[in-house]
Amino acid sequence: MTTPRQQPARHTGARRLAQGVGKALPPMPVTLLLLSFTLPAEASISLxxxxxxxxxxxLIVLLFPALGRLMQNRRVPPAAPDMLICLxxxxxxxxxxxTMGLGEGIETAGIYFIETFGGYLVARAYITTPDRFAAVVRLIFTVTAVLLVFAVMESLSGVHILREPFKAVFGGPGPHKIEPRLGLTRAFTSFEHPILFGVFAASAFSSTYYVLCGGxxxxxxxxxxxxxVGATFFSLSSGPFVALAFQMGLVGWDRITRGVANRWTILLSMFAGAWMVLTLLSNRSPVLVFISYMTFSAASAYNRxxxxxxxxxxxxxxxxxxIGLNDWIRAPWMSSSMDNYWLITTMRYGIPAFVFLVLTVVLIARAQGRARRRDPFVKNCAKAWLVTxxxxxxAGLTVHFWNALMVxxxxxxxxxxxxxxxxxTARPGQRGIAPNTVNGARVPISANPIPPGIRPQPKGQPSWA
Known part of the structure; x- marks a missing residue:
C-alpha cells in the first residue's frame, strides 16, 4: 500500500493545485478585460x-495605470521582453x-499600439504570480464552458443567439453567412468569425490540463x-482543430516520455529531421506543404x-x-483576406516588427527555462503557457488574429x-519546499509541517538567523 509519504511529488503537487489554487478571480482590471472579449463586435460605439x-x-483606461504598476514591479522588474514588445x-x-500618411495612419497606428502593447501591459502589470496566472486560466475555462452552450444551440438551430440580439440593439452588420460543414452551422458565439471562436476555445486546452487538472x-x-474540445469542434474550422491536435500531441509526448533524459531536445530533433526530409523530397517548401494540408477542402488549400x-x-x-493596410498584389480571382497571422504581420508592418515579436516570446520562454522550479504547480503553469x-x-499559419483574439x-x-x-515566499509543499519537512528534516505526517514561529531557512543559514 502506498502511503502519502511515498507518493510522487508530481502527484501530491498536482492534487493540491486541482483542489484549491486559482479559485479566486483575477484582479478586477484583468477580469473586466477578459470578459470584454466575449462581447460581440456589435456592442461598440463609434466616434x-x-x-x-x-x-x-x-485598454485605453488601463494603459497608464498598468505602465505605472509595471515600473513598480519589484518581483519581475521591467526587462528586455517589455522593451521588445513595445518596439x-x-x-x-x-x-x-x-505607408498611409498622417491623416489615416495615425488613428490606425494608435489603435494597433493600444491593442498589442496595451494587451501585453495589462497582463504584465496585474498577472504577477503563478497563482494569478491560474486564476486567469480558470476564468478562461469558465468563459469557454459558457460559450459552448451557445455554440451548441447556434450550430444546431442555425440562429446566431448572441450576435443577433446585439445587432438589434446596437446595430452593426451582424454575422455574415458562412456555408455549413458536416451538416452543422459553424458557431460564431460572440466572435466575428467561427475560426476566431475556435482558436479562443482551443487555446484553453493545455492550460486546463496542466493548471486546472494538475497534469x-x-x-x-x-x-x-x-x-x-467540444467548443473547438463547433467552430468547424481547420486552424483551431490543428492547434488543438498539436497541443494534444505535446501533452501526450510529455506524459509518455516522463523520466526520459533530453526528451524535448529529442522532439525538436524529430521536427528538424522532418523539416529536412520535406525540404529534400518535396518540390515545395515545408511551410507550403504544411499550409496545404491544414484545410477542409482542396480549394482552401490551393488558395492558402x-x-x-x-x-x-x-x-x-x-x-x-x-505596405500598411494598403491592398496587396495578388491574382485577380483571389480575395483580399489573408489567413496567415505571421505573414500578414510581416507584410503590413515590415520584418523588424516580426522580429521584435518573435524575440519577445523567445526571451520569455528562455527565462522560464532558466528559472529553478521544484514545485509541480509552477512547472505546470510554465508548461501550460508554452504549449498554449x-x-x-x-494556428497563426492558417488564421489571422484580429480584434479581441489578437488582444x-x-x-x-x-x-x-x-x-x-x-x-x-513559499508555503509548505507548494512553493519549492518538500512536504512534511522542517528546514530539510522530515517530520511525521500528522505533525504540523512548520510550527508557528519557525521559518524554512536557505541552505547554509542557521535557523536562528
Whole structure:
C-alpha cells in the first residue's frame, strides 16, 4: 500500500493545485478585460471613423495605470521582453504612418499600439504570480464552458443567439453567412468569425490540463478537457482543430516520455529531421506543404498556397515598413483576406516588427527555462503557457488574429513573464519546499509541517538567523 509519504511529488503537487489554487478571480482590471472579449463586435460605439469596443475602452483606461504598476514591479522588474514588445507596437505604428500618411495612419497606428502593447501591459502589470496566472486560466475555462452552450444551440438551430440580439440593439452588420460543414452551422458565439471562436476555445486546452487538472489523467480531467474540445469542434474550422491536435500531441509526448533524459531536445530533433526530409523530397517548401494540408477542402488549400506565394513576395518588395493596410498584389480571382497571422504581420508592418515579436516570446520562454522550479504547480503553469502559445503560433499559419483574439494573444504573452521567477515566499509543499519537512528534516505526517514561529531557512543559514 502506498502511503502519502511515498507518493510522487508530481502527484501530491498536482492534487493540491486541482483542489484549491486559482479559485479566486483575477484582479478586477484583468477580469473586466477578459470578459470584454466575449462581447460581440456589435456592442461598440463609434466616434467618427473610430470604433470603440469594450476591450478597447478598457485598454485605453488601463494603459497608464498598468505602465505605472509595471515600473513598480519589484518581483519581475521591467526587462528586455517589455522593451521588445513595445518596439513591436511602435514600429508597427510608425510603419502605418509611413505607408498611409498622417491623416489615416495615425488613428490606425494608435489603435494597433493600444491593442498589442496595451494587451501585453495589462497582463504584465496585474498577472504577477503563478497563482494569478491560474486564476486567469480558470476564468478562461469558465468563459469557454459558457460559450459552448451557445455554440451548441447556434450550430444546431442555425440562429446566431448572441450576435443577433446585439445587432438589434446596437446595430452593426451582424454575422455574415458562412456555408455549413458536416451538416452543422459553424458557431460564431460572440466572435466575428467561427475560426476566431475556435482558436479562443482551443487555446484553453493545455492550460486546463496542466493548471486546472494538475497534469493528472482521470475522469475529472476528461470532463474538463472535453468542454474545450467540444467548443473547438463547433467552430468547424481547420486552424483551431490543428492547434488543438498539436497541443494534444505535446501533452501526450510529455506524459509518455516522463523520466526520459533530453526528451524535448529529442522532439525538436524529430521536427528538424522532418523539416529536412520535406525540404529534400518535396518540390515545395515545408511551410507550403504544411499550409496545404491544414484545410477542409482542396480549394482552401490551393488558395492558402497562393496567399503565401503572393504575400511573401510583398514582404520581399517592402521589407522595412511593409505596405500598411494598403491592398496587396495578388491574382485577380483571389480575395483580399489573408489567413496567415505571421505573414500578414510581416507584410503590413515590415520584418523588424516580426522580429521584435518573435524575440519577445523567445526571451520569455528562455527565462522560464532558466528559472529553478521544484514545485509541480509552477512547472505546470510554465508548461501550460508554452504549449498554449505554440498552439496559438501554429494556428497563426492558417488564421489571422484580429480584434479581441489578437488582444488575447498579446495578453497571453504578457502572462508568461509572471512565470519567469519562482515566488519569493513559499508555503509548505507548494512553493519549492518538500512536504512534511522542517528546514530539510522530515517530520511525521500528522505533525504540523512548520510550527508557528519557525521559518524554512536557505541552505547554509542557521535557523536562528
Amino acid at each position: 467618427g471613423s473610430l470604433r470603440l469596443s469594450a476591450y478597447r475602452i478598457i 513591436h507596437g511602435l514600429w508597427a505604428a510608425m510603419a502605418l504612418i509611413v 493528472l489523467l482521470n475522469g475529472k480531467t476528461v470532463k474538463k478537457v472535453m468542454v474545450v 498556397v497562393h496567399i503565401w506565394t503572393y504575400g511573401s513576395a510583398e514582404v520581399a518588395r517592402h521589407p522595412l515598413f511593409g 502559445f505554440m498552439g496559438f503560433a501554429l 488575447q494573444f498579446f495578453f497571453l504573452i504578457g502572462c508568461g513573464m509572471a512565470l519567469t521567477k519562482v515566488p519569493a
